[in-house]
Amino acid sequence: MPTAASITLLAHRTPTVHNLLRRFSTSPLIRIAATKRQPNNVSKQQPNKNLLRAKHSFKDYSSSLSSILSPHHVPSLSDSQAIGTVAAAQANFMRVIVQSQATDKTGIELLCVVKAVLKKIKRRVLVGDKVVVGSIDWVDRRGMIENVFQRHSLILDPPVANVDHLLVLFSMEQPKLEPYTLTRFLVEAESTGIPFTLALNKSELVDQQALVAWKSRLRSWGYDPFFCSVESLHGIDSLTSLLRDQTSVIVGPSGVGKSSLINALRSNYHVPDEAQGDNWCEPILGGKWLEDQRIGEVSARSGRGKHTTRHVSLLPLSRGGYLADTPGFNQPSLMKVTKQSLAQAFPEIRKMLSASEPGKCAFNDCLHLGEPGCVVKGDWDRYQYYFQLIDEIRIREEFQLRTFGTKRESDVRYKVGNMGVQQAEPRLEPKKHRRQSRKRINQSILDELDELDDDDNLDLEDDPILRAIRSENQ
Ligand SMILES: Nc1nc2c(ncn2[C@@H]2O[C@H](COP(=O)(O)OP(=O)(O)OP(=O)(O)O)[C@@H](O)[C@H]2O)c(=O)[nH]1
Ligand SMILES: [Mg+2]
Ligand SMILES: [Zn+2]
Numbered sequence: 001m002p003t004a005a006s007i008t009l010l011a012h013r014t015p016t017v018h019n020l021l022r023r024f025s026t027s028p029l030i031r032i033a034a035t036k037r038q039p040n041n042v043s044k045q046q047p048n049k050n051l052l053r054a055k056h057s058f059k060d061y062s063s064s065l066s067s068i069l070s071p072h073h074v075p076s077l078s079d080s081q082a083i084g085t086v087a088a089a090q091a092n093f094m095r096v097i098v099q100s101q102a103t104d105k106t107g108i109e110l111l112c113v114v115k116a117v118l119k120k121i122k123r124r125v126l127v128g129d130k131v132v133v134g135s136i137d138w139v140d141r142r143g144m145i146e147n148v149f150q151r152h153s154l155i156l157d158p159p160v161a162n163v164d165h166l167l168v169l170f171s172m173e174q175p176k177l178e179p180y181t182l183t184r185f186l187v188e189a190e191s192t193g194i195p196f197t198l199a200l201n202k203s204e205l206v207d208q209q210a211l212v213a214w215k216s217r218l219r220s221w222g223y224d225p226f227f228c229s230v231e232s233l234h235g236i237d238s239l240t241s242l243l244r245d246q247t248s249v250i251v252g253p254s255g256v257g258k259s260s261l262i263n264a265l266r267s268n269y270h271v272p273d274e275a276q277g278d279n280w281c282e283p284i285l286g287g288k289w290l291e292d293q294r295i296g297e298v299s300a301r302s303g304r305g306k307h308t309t310r311h312v313s314l315l316p317l318s319r320g321g322y323l324a325d326t327p328g329f330n331q332p333s334l335m336k337v338t339k340q341s342l343a344q345a346f347p348e349i350r351k352m353l354s355a356s357e358p359g360k361c362a363f364n365d366c367l368h369l370g371e372p373g374c375v376v377k378g379d380w381d382r383y384q385y386y387f388q389l390i391d392e393i394r395i396r397e398e399f400q401l402r403t404f405g406t407k408r409e410s411d412v413r414y415k416v417g418n419m420g421v422q423q424a425e426p427r428l429e430p431k432k433h434r435r436q437s438r439k440r441i442n443q444s445i446l447d448e449l450d451e452l453d454d455d456d457n458l459d460l461e462d463d464p465i466l467r468a469i470r471s472e473n474q
Helices: 004-011 015-025 028-034 049-064 117-121 177-193 207-220 235-245 258-267 337-343 347-356 383-404 437-455 464-473
Strands: 081-089 093-098 107-113 129-138 142-148 164-170 196-202 247-251 313-316 322-325 412-416 422-426
Touching: 004 337, 028 464, 049 322, 081 107, 093 129, 093 142, 117 129, 117 142, 164 177, 164 235, 177 196, 177 337, 196 313, 235 258, 247 258, 258 322, 313 422, 337 383
Parallel strands: 107 142, 164 196, 164 247, 247 322
Antiparallel strands: 081 093, 081 129, 081 313, 093 107, 129 142, 313 322, 412 422
16 A cells, blocks of 8 residues: 555656646545654655555556647657547537548548546646547547647637637627627737737628727727628628638627628638639538538517527638637636736727836836826726726635635636626535545545546556555455
8 A cells, every 4th residue: 555655756756647646645545644654664664566566557657648749749640540629519529620640531520538537637628729639430430539739829718729819799789889898808808918800790780970980989999990791791801811821719799790700701702812712611521510600689678699609619711720609608707817917908008108208107016096106097988997897806806815815726616607707616625524434445546547547548457556455455
C-alpha cells in the first residue's frame, strides 16, 4: 500500500502524473495513508517492491496521457487516426470534421466520444478545438478524441476555442436595437481581445434617417457599424468577404437573425468578384452540414426572439474557415471583466485617456467616477452604462471575495442562472464527513482506475498498484 511519502515523491515526477495524483489526493486512500504516517520514521522506511513497480506504472500512464499538443505540431498518424476540428458537442458526443489524413478524408464528419483519460485529467474539449481522433471506423464514421491541440483563443459565453473573429449581430427592429444590451455585448466582445465587427441586421425595417442617426451615434461610441438585411440581401456580399478563411462566431440576442444570416451566407450564393464564380459557402462532404440552421419567429407580444438555436455549432466553409451559430440566450456574463479593466472596454474612455496629457488620472486605480484629477469626463452618451456596469461588477467582485476569499478557481463552480448569467458557487466535496471502510475506498479506486481503462487500451491487468489493492481487498 502506498504511503503519503511515496505519493509525494510520485507527485513530482511529471506534470501529468501530478494531475492524476492531485485528483487522487482528495481520495480517501491518500487520506488514510496520511493518518498512518509516522512523522519520525518516514525517511527510514524502505519502499516495498510493489511501490517501486507502482512508480514505473505511473510513469507509463504519464506517457500515454500525452501532453497538450503545440498548435503547429504534426503528429505521425496511423490509418485509423486523423486531425480534425470539433464542430458541435451534445451530451457525450462530439462531431469532428476531419482536416487532414489522406486528402480523400478531408471534410468527413465523425461522431466521436472523448477518451476517458482526457476527462479524468480534466482536459476539456470544446467546440472549435483542434483534436487528434483515433480508433476511427471510416465506414460508420465514428472515432475517439485522443488529444487536444493548444488553443490560440477562447471565448466563454458560449465556450468556443480558437476563434479568430466575432460578429456582434443586432437588429434595427424586431427586436429593437437597445443601447444598454448592445453595450453589454460590446463590452464582452472587447474583453475577449478578439477582433470583432458590429453588424446591424433587418436594416430594411427602418428608414434611412434612422440608419444615419444610429450610424453617427455608434461612431461617437467608437464603432463603425455595418448595416445588413438577410431579407433584402443588402450587405451580404461584404459580410461574405469579411468572414472568409477564418473562424468567426456570431453572437447577439435572440431573434436578431444570426441563424438566418448563416443560412444566407451558406446558401447558393455567389461572390460577384470571384474569378471562378464558385460558391465559397458550399457545404463540404459529410452530409449533416447540408442542413440549414433552424430559424425562429420573433414573439409578436414581446418583440423578442424565441431562443430557437439551442447549441453552439461550427459550420465549415468550403474555402476554409468556420462560422459558429450561437444561441441568443447566452447573454454576456462579463465574468472576465473587472472594475479596473472595464474602462478599457469603452473606446470613449480609451480615447479620452490617450488624448490627455500625460494620459492618466491622478490616482493609478482611478475608476473614472468623478475622482479628483480624473481625466475622463462624464459628458458622453454611455457614461450611465459605464456607471451601471461598474456597479454590477463591484457587487459581483464583493460577493466573490466574501464567499470564496482566496479559494482556488477549482473550488468554485459556475452555474448559469437567470438570463444566462453565470454565478459562482463553492464546489462541495460530497459526503466528506462520512467515514468509509477501507475496503469500500479501495473498491472505489479500483473502479476509478477501471474507468480509466475504458477505451484507453491501458493494460491495467498487470498493474502493480491494482494488484496491491486487490490483494489487500482479499
Ligand atoms: N424583416 C427581417 N426579418 C429577418 C431578417 N433576418 C432574419 N429575420 C427574421 O427574424 C426571425 C429570427 O431569426 P433567427 O435567425 O431565428 O434569429 P436568431 O438570432 O438565430 O435567434 P436565436 O436562435 O433565438 O438566438 C426569423 O423570423 C427571421 O425570418 C431580416 O433581415 N429582416
Ligand atoms: Mg438562431
Ligand atoms: Zn479617471
